[in-house]
Amino acid sequence: MDNTAINAFIITFFAGAATSIGAGISFFARRNDFKVFALGLSFSAGVMLFVSFMDIMPLSIEHMQNGNHAFEGLGVRLGYIAAIAMFFIGMVAAALIDYFVPEHPHNEMAPARSEKHADLQSSPRGASSKAQHTAMLTAIALAVHNFPEGLSVFVSSLEDTGAGIAVGFAILLHNIPEGVSVALPIYNAGGSKSRAFWTATMSGMAEPLGAACAYLLLMPFLTPVTIGALLSLTAGIMVYISLDELLPMAREYGEAHHGIIGAALGMAVMAISSVFFM
Numbered sequence: 001m002d003n004t005a006i007n008a009f010i011i012t013f014f015a016g017a018a019t020s021i022g023a024g025i026s027f028f029a030r031r032n033d034f035k036v037f038a039l040g041l042s043f044s045a046g047v048m049l050f051v052s053f054m055d056i057m058p059l060s061i062e063h064m065q066n067g068n069h070a071f072e073g074l075g076v077r078l079g080y081i082a083a084i085a086m087f088f089i090g091m092v093a094a095a096l097i098d099y100f101v102p103e104h105p106h107n108e109m110a111p112a113r114s115e116k117h118a119d120l121q122s123s124p125r126g127a128s129s130k131a132q133h134t135a136m137l138t139a140i141a142l143a144v145h146n147f148p149e150g151l152s153v154f155v156s157s158l159e160d161t162g163a164g165i166a167v168g169f170a171i172l173l174h175n176i177p178e179g180v181s182v183a184l185p186i187y188n189a190g191g192s193k194s195r196a197f198w199t200a201t202m203s204g205m206a207e208p209l210g211a212a213c214a215y216l217l218l219m220p221f222l223t224p225v226t227i228g229a230l231l232s233l234t235a236g237i238m239v240y241i242s243l244d245e246l247l248p249m250a251r252e253y254g255e256a257h258h259g260i261i262g263a264a265l266g267m268a269v270m271a272i273s274s275v276f277f278m
Helices: 003-026 034-065 076-100 113-122 127-160 161-188 193-204 207-220 224-253 258-277
Strands: none
Touching: 003 127, 003 161, 003 207, 034 076, 034 127, 034 161, 034 224, 034 258, 076 224, 113 193, 127 161, 127 193, 127 207, 161 193, 161 258, 193 207, 193 224, 224 258
């Protein structure tokens, strides 16, 4: 491996590891503070919705339509249709997983809010299984999202180290609130600091994993169309989790407006970090 590839791996690693910074920030929240817990869940939803619609889907459509050159894409109309189709396939896939492997059935009557609070406080680790399940889904979805980000940082760094550093730094800033969105629900629901930290960290480690796959396996097979399809699929999964898991839980555990406040805050933070991509 030459020095250029090694530098590309280093840049990608530090960009992905920024989720650890977000995890550390989440530990300043008080445990069993249900306002913070609800805000953390809705913050996660805001992060995922913003990333899906403002970052991932436009990039996916661009890849599917045009690729790097016009002849590598599917064309304007077909590329758009394919990207949208993969988005809904992602939602259907997430729904099927949720249906066949539910953490608790959707058709059960939800307990009263006081019972929910008791559930969070009385379980062996101080957290409901539903909260832990949802946090893990968030981590998995963001890890899938981070995989193609790792590809982009690595490839950019191979072509131009300076450009790779710029892209990597932008994604580093982008990943800090993603780390918060994974670790805060786990920690504030009663999970251990180590579990919250390592879950958030491992979701970010999908980026150097993406770089490794790009170097070892995927370079001959990666096309703009396949990358675009993966991005759309990821966006669909993230939107489903946000709407079906995160926002409903935020409303159940919090006050009336905590869901929209947290979601708006998550979107605002991601919007500010996205400025660095421009």
